[in-house]
Amino acid sequence: MQQTLTAKMQIVPQPSDRQLLLDAMKAYSAACLFVSAYVHDHAMPLSQIRIHDAVYRTCRSTYALPSQMAASVTRTVIAAYKSVRTNQKRHRERFGKKKRHADIMPEFRAPQLSLVWNRDYSLVWNDDKTEKLFSVGTLKGRIKCSFHADAMEWAFADGAKFGTAKLVFKHDKFFLHVPVTIEVPDAPDASGYTRVVGVDRGIRFLAATYDGRKTTFHSGAQVKQKRAHYKQLRRQLQMRGTSSARHRIRTIGQRENRWMNDVNHCISKALVCSNPEGTLFVLEDLAGIRGATERVRVKDRYTQVSWTYYDLEQKLAYKAKNYGSSLLSVDPAYTSQTCPICGHVDKKSRKHETHIFKCTACGYTSNDDRIGAMNLQRMGIEYLLKAQVSGE
Ligand SMILES: [Zn+2]
Structure with missing residues (x-):
């Protein structure tokens, strides 16, 4: 698609x-x-x-x-x-x-x-x-x-x-x-899934996943630090402006891409291999992610890593396919403000400063990094249920 x-x-x-x-x-x-x-x-x-x-x-x-x-x-x-x-x-x-x-x-x-x-x-x-x-x-x-x-x-x-x-x-x-x-990957057909895993891509964590029981985090701190380092290096070289400096900028870019490539390879492999065959991975669609990056503060702009999201999705799609699993993209509207237990949507449920989510309706409380993944997982299950109903 x-x-x-x-x-x-x-x-x-x-x-x-x-x-x-x-x-x-x-x-x-x-x-x-x-x-x-x-x-x-x-x-x-x-x-x-x-x-x-x-x-x-x-x-x-x-x-x-x-x-x-x-x-x-x-x-x-x-x-x-x-x-x-x-x-x-x-x-x-x-x-x-x-x-x-x-x-x-x-x-x-x-x-x-x-x-x-x-x-x-x-x-x-x-x-x-x-x-x-x-x-x-x-x-x-x-x-x-x-x-x-x-x-x-x-x-x-x-x-x-x-x-x-x-x-x-x-x-x-x-x-x-x-x-x-x-x-981007096609929407999968709804039959024969053994597990639904929500995969929330972000900056603090490159990926947070939820499979209905447990949450797993893949840290983004190292990536953020390393990209900032490369950025700094590039800026210094750009100021020098010589042709050898430009040549080095290009080699650094390639090195950074190779390294990021490797990080995504490891994460996608871990995701696919730590879940059984026939898993449905649910991700936010890329249009939503672009919207999300636009809200990121200017000083963090370099770390919005939208390419990383896209690249991770491609690698995950490829590996999942070889493993009998699939990817589903969903519209991520309100995933971080929605209560994964009762479905209540309220901006106030999420406290950015403390990274705590507390539902203003039912009181469900959790670390806010898990909420996106939990909601994506719920949306995946809803997708399968709907597809089943319309298939009957
Ligand atoms: Zn609730």
């Missing part, structure tokens, strides 16, 4: 190239606004061909867009109108209104630029082949930009596919929002 997540990466152009990116974004947004107004004023249907035919020349001549960018403008505007309509529909449904209002015209106030993968942007090597760079199209040809992908390594995993990216400019920095399609 495939899932698409957005990787947000800062890209860093050469100082002399910054204006080229800004110009391209400005021209692109201005063209979008023009097309948006045209569609609005002429009450045009959202047809790619019809809008394109009406506006293409102006996009080329007035806004000096290269032909492919001019074609992208139409797509961007249509997508914006569609999302306006979806939001309005949701709003109507929520408040029980029937009447459809006229479309609100998207205004494209913030400068932006849509980039089609392998056409408007791509990954290339730098001159001494020590570092990958993003090559990005502008109004005056392509430029090369280095980038920061800390905690976004999952986006570069084998088989990950990049889609049409959006370039945005925020706090004086450029960011590429890249939709990345990755492979």
Whole structure:
């Protein structure tokens, strides 16, 4: 099964190239606004061909867009109108209104630029082949930009596919929002499971598991420390800025990946081997984990280890399959606030400072690190029960 997540990466152009990116974004947004107004004023249907035919020349001549960018403008505007309509529909449904209002015209106030993968942007090597760079199209040809992908390594995993990216400019920095399609395990069929194990991935513990009787923890302290060490080292080398320093940054990155790879290999092996054949492992889906990492404080940002989550999931899926076990991803909403005994949801049940969970309804009390795993285990059992009912 495939899932698409957005990787947000800062890209860093050469100082002399910054204006080229800004110009391209400005021209692109201005063209979008023009097309948006045209569609609005002429009450045009959202047809790619019809809008394109009406506006293409102006996009080329007035806004000096290269032909492919001019074609992208139409797509961007249509997508914006569609999302306006979806939001309005949701709003109507929520408040029980029937009447459809006229479309609100998207205004494209913030400068932006849509980039089609392998056409408007791509990954290339730098001159001494020590570092990958993003090559990005502008109004005056392509430029090369280095980038920061800390905690976004999952986006570069084998088989990950990049889609049409959006370039945005925020706090004086450029960011590429890249939709990345990755492979995640299929939902298993419900028959023949001998055990259900909830696996909660986190920072204090790389994995906490609950099998209905006991909880097991795999510590994250060592990982956190080691990654911070690598980060520090990289920063020092980056400041030096020589080509040998850049080369060392790359070797350090590889060493760190090998080491993290090894940690995940050990954890996934321990999980699979310490449970019987036919175990259903229940994990939070990756979209939920991305949401979770966004809440992490900035100073801890490097340790959000979302790549580690993805990598662990891949390794666990592979090993489980060879062992006759399976993986199930579930929507993790409220897993840390829900009482695993009575199902009561309350933010106040969880005390962050003391790491204690005390249910405000039934009084069940436990260390809060186990709660996520217990709830995931419960969700796994519910999944099997539901699947059984619908199968009968
Ligand atoms: Zn309770």
